[in-house]
Amino acid sequence: MLKKILKSYDYSLILAIFLLCAFGLTMIYSSSMITAVARYGYEPDHFYQRQKMALTLGSFVFLIMMFLPYRIFLNSKLLKFIMLGSLLILGSLFFFGHAAGNAQSWIKVGGLSLQPGEFVKLSVIIYLAAVYNKKQSYINKFGKGALPPLVFTILVCLFVAIQPDFGTAFIIGMIAVCMILCSGMGIKNIFKFLALGLAGLIVISPILLLNADDIFSKERISRFIGFADPFKYVKDEGYHLVNSFYAIGSGGLSGVGLGQSVQKYGYLPESHTDFIMAIIAEELGILGVLFVLVLLSFIVLKGFSIARNCDDPFGTLLAVGISSMIAIQTMINLGGLTGLIPITGVPLPFISYGGSSILLLMMSMGLLVNVSMFVNYRHSYKKKEVQPKPEPLYQVKQRTNQANN
Template sequence: MKQYLKRYAQNFDYPLFFTVLLLSLFGLIMIYSSSIMVAIAIKGKAPDYYYHKQVINLTVAFLGFLAAAFFPYKHYANKKVMLILTAVLVVLFTWVKVAGNGDEAGIGSKSWISVPGFGNFQPSEYAKLFIILYFAAAFYRKGQKYTLEKLQPTEIFYPIFLWILVVAGVAFETDLGASIILCGIAVCVVAASGIPFKTFWKFLGVLGAFGGVIFGILWLFKGDMLTDNRMGRIKSYINPFNYESGSGHQVVNSYYAIGGGGLEGRGLGQSIQKLGYLPEPQTDFIMAIIMEELGIWGVLVVLGGLGFIVYKGFSIALRTKDPLARMIAAGIASWIGWQSFINLGGVTGLIPLTGVTLPFISYGGTSIIILSLAMGILMNVSMFEKIERRKTQS
């Protein structure tokens, strides 16, 4: 055991670890700064209410990171492990369907479940990590049986079908942001699997056909999915100032925060928009508060850290010779990339709002815990890649 831990310590990816740690601590500071008014005026709690809750979330997340970092990633290809992960997904989706909750007037989404002793949990966050591991394991096993070069889309019917069910389940929760991320993740994992280019396009065709059928069914229930809140976001996308008192309120005040911060920012804790103008500034719109208080320097810290994690994930995927490791690393990197783009795009008005949090920065227990598990898995992949590389060099 001692020798095992020593080998891991020698190959520990310290740049990746400290980048995640820096972002998480930076996010903790900004959560405290941005949530003071919300905690006092809306929750009737102490000013550091959200700060203390996030400290607990980070503690649990750190333990999850360590557990995932020292759990060999190759075990995720084991059928029993995947069966357990699938069973957890089914339980969570059934739970949220039967007893889910959400602020329909605020976020237009019913996607949370109350876990006794834990608090709120969002199954769609778990679904993101599950799709990465399930697709990677499925393609890895199929590749060992048929070789990926000869793999046909019809031979991976079950992974495609399960993916469609997961996306449909998340979409029925009206969590469209997570649905988009799940689509991007699946495509990136398959692209990293090593299948030929022509087969990849055939796969996209099959995926599109299944997706078209499912979303055709979803369209029949558009009254449930396209809530007034969500329709308002779409209408206010082109010119939110026309809907400043309604659906465009968040984006307009995000613009005020960004413009008010300028290059240098107003100073840490000096945001104006967090004083009741920008709803829930500690979650989806925390980047607007960062821009207002810290200016370009705060933006560079966040974008630099997230960019490095995405770069690290894809560089690991390119270096490793193990298809399973390559797909997992590429899937995690694409997840961080897609989610960051969707969040920042919504804050800046580049794309319509979807209610997606900013990785490692926004307040949220489910998000930081699941992301930390993913980072632990990526750390494990990185360590094994280093070990294998040293073996080939010696």
């Protein structure tokens, strides 16, 4: 039994995950060594060592999620604990939260800082997958099947947005949309959701206006100004984006060499977090960028393939939610540093520095690998249906002659 289970794991997916993590660790050291010394007065390997510790813990969590049967999350008590725990920890940020990057979205425990909003992404994925799995028989009854799960998701998005952390709130909302589209819900209910969403925006618009100074702060407005014309405001609002362009343009095909970036010398402030792909483009060129994009694309496509082949609605929706999360975060991060969308502060999965981010990703990937094992096990070892023996040729001819006579 154990041998069959171990044989059913998708080792190509596991290899892709750890290749990205190892590459990300290398690039964090390369991109943060100057920042650590010049900006914070730390040792050159400070951020590298912290990320290595988070990745080590994440690998342990990955193994637990990889071997723990994923259907345990269908337990109603565990599901309620996840829901209430997520709302309580988000609510506690308003009283005990630590502000960083103009958002009160961190909790400090000793020397450790955790961002609960990261882990709530997985909570929402598990919750929506479990609830829509349970409601499959009446999912097209809007009031009973489709609407109730959205209340929890909307509350989470509001709690995160009020911090304010619009990037994370947007990602959670988009993950929910992807899961709803794949839940088996009819097109009429999907349009009802769109109408409900518009109505919700109208309802909360007075709240947004009352808090306009906090929500539409000078820094957030500057991101849109810099996005619109970065070179016009190169010394102010467009500073980050212009230096990101310089880094990307300097790399060429093979880059200037690992560790040889110029932009990380204070020109690109968030070189090891939001703009790490720009440093990869500068040091390793198009080849380095393609390496990351190919592995990320492989993980996302593999996740959707797992969802397509899974005959369990819960496993399907888990795979859709996790794959969507990786895809959405990647697109937002790359869109920001290339000037396609305003900068949002969303990290690049597996590559950017961030302990909370890597822990969430490793938990999610362990769950995805678990679902993949279930799919492969079912497809490889399910009992073969007994096929009827073909009728002998002489009996076919005899029956044909009788029919002609």
